[in-house]
Amino acid sequence: MAVLFKMPVLLGFFVGLMVLGLASSAEFHELFQPGWANDHFIYEGELLKLKLDNFSGAGFASKSRYLFGKVSMQIKLVEGDSAGTVTAYYMSSEGPYHNEFDFEFLGNTTGEPYLLQTNVYVNGVGNREQRMNLWFDPTKDFHSYSLLWNQRQVVFLVDETPIRVHTNMEHKGIPFPKDQAMGVYSSIWNADDWATQGGLVKTDWSHAPFVASYKGFEIDACECPVSVTTDEIAKKCSSSAEKRFWWDEPTMSELSLHQSHQLVWVRANHLVYDYCTDTARFPVKPVESNQSIESRIRKEEMGGYMALKGMHVGQC
Template identity: 35%
Template sequence: MAGFQSPPIRRILTVLSVLFVLSLSTAVSAFNVSTLRFDEAYTPLFGHHNGNLIRSSDDKSVRLVLDRYTGSGFASSDLYHHGLFSASIKLPSDYTAGVVVAFYTSNGDIFRDTHDELDFEFLGNVHGKPWRIQTNVYGNGSTSRGREERYLLWFDPTKEFHRYSILWTETHIIFYIDEVPIREVVRSDAMGGDYPLKPMAVYATLWDGSTWATSGGRYPVNYKYSPFVSEFSDLVLRGCRKDPIQQSPSAAADEGCAASDAELAEAEYATITPERRQAMLKFRHKYMTYSYCYDARRYPVPFPECDVIPSERVRFRDTGNSNIVGIRHRRHVRRGRRVPAVGMGSNSQAAI
């Protein structure tokens, strides 16, 4: 991570990164998945009328741009009931405080009060501080019970592309970075409706999160450093397309989703092997900086899916923040809207 962190933090993370990469050499291998052209699976969402969504000549990659006038984003043309959703992403470089890049699934446009959502959120930072990644899980509108986790990375995400994937099945959810599982949520009866159940679309957005993204809004976006550019390629959508409001789906549609779910369950990325589980535990030990499972002030009783590991628990304060590399984090990030209203500047985004 040379070049964008203060020396003490940079030295510590460099050592951790080398050790972590060496430990992955035999633990992971690339997934065998087919990629899609943009026009096969996605459609522009906002910013394209301002020239802030730029597709490559072969339509296999897209650039999202944030400037002082608007951000940009795209969405899948269909909704999916379970699947693997993946993209290789390169984040904006230089001073990125207040900048938010998001890759996520949601059905909030259809089920406004009971929406489901699975998030990768990339939070920019000031000079000398690294990008942070946040994952979250919502089911049936459970936004008051946020399940945030935040992490640092073992690489500089602004230098080259890295793959970020969300696997969603009937029984579990896995977040991957470069084929390394970083988080698993196993469905249980105790979770009830908090587990995502309804079909969702896939989104990618770049926008102004000045009010909350960096140190609780202390450092807003500085447009002196704009335009901010994030690149997306290797687009993967593998799952069952489904109409979320269809009341009586045909037998053929049911069979289609059953077959798709069965195929998904048999894929190599649907199961965390012992080697990958060891890699996940190492990642979480070295790079996880916040977990809702250890936030005793916010949630005195851990959620049912929380697997509280005693050896891991001692590394976290009762605010859920880790002592990792001496970086302090806010206890709870307040999230803003990912998609600004059409015709409004990105600074006018309302908080959820």
């Protein structure tokens, strides 16, 4: 699909006053460790490569867990024929009632665009898939993929452009992921039973190994050692009169009008599937889907100087 135009990079989107924030911007081995298939890791200075062949994929995990903050890494996806492969980058807690935020890059045949699938699990329940193509070729260069998470929202970003927001709507009885620390993970694996055209196109192993490349590992979040209890985590990672985390600053609680315009642009030009509009799966529209980003923007624009006040972007 042709690119209509290049989305301007939003500079300084999540630059905030950091007070007692736990910042980490480091080499791979400082923040992460191999999770499986160590022989499928390639280290080239600050660059990490994971490879998938017909013997195995590979994956890595963060050494610590986190509750709130921002996680970023730069990824260059598998070039050429990547059909059947999935490169996943996500945050997740553990157990049957886990929380999880997913970036899943679904490979495709040569010349066809990658699809980026995002999903949100809360208390073990997912089924919130959205799929989009991107406004650039993610196999030609590195691009930044980030998750911002606080008590008000979860924001998925590509090159600092918001592509999805999951808002805290507990006031409507919808659970929000706010009490489980999560690890950070990435992997490359074979999923040709579903990844490309619903599984119609299989992995062509003659093109193996399939290689995804990584650099620019950044975690600026509240670190939670495995030994810390849930109550201790909540206390440790909540702002108070004595300490203030940057992600709890008012400017981090919602998107600005400009950021909401960017999100609308992404959805209008690149979204190809949204669970909120899938009536076959959801005959009754999900509760969190009953907000219109566009209508809120119109109201805010009419408000003039109040445009930056009170805007909450919904899940869909």
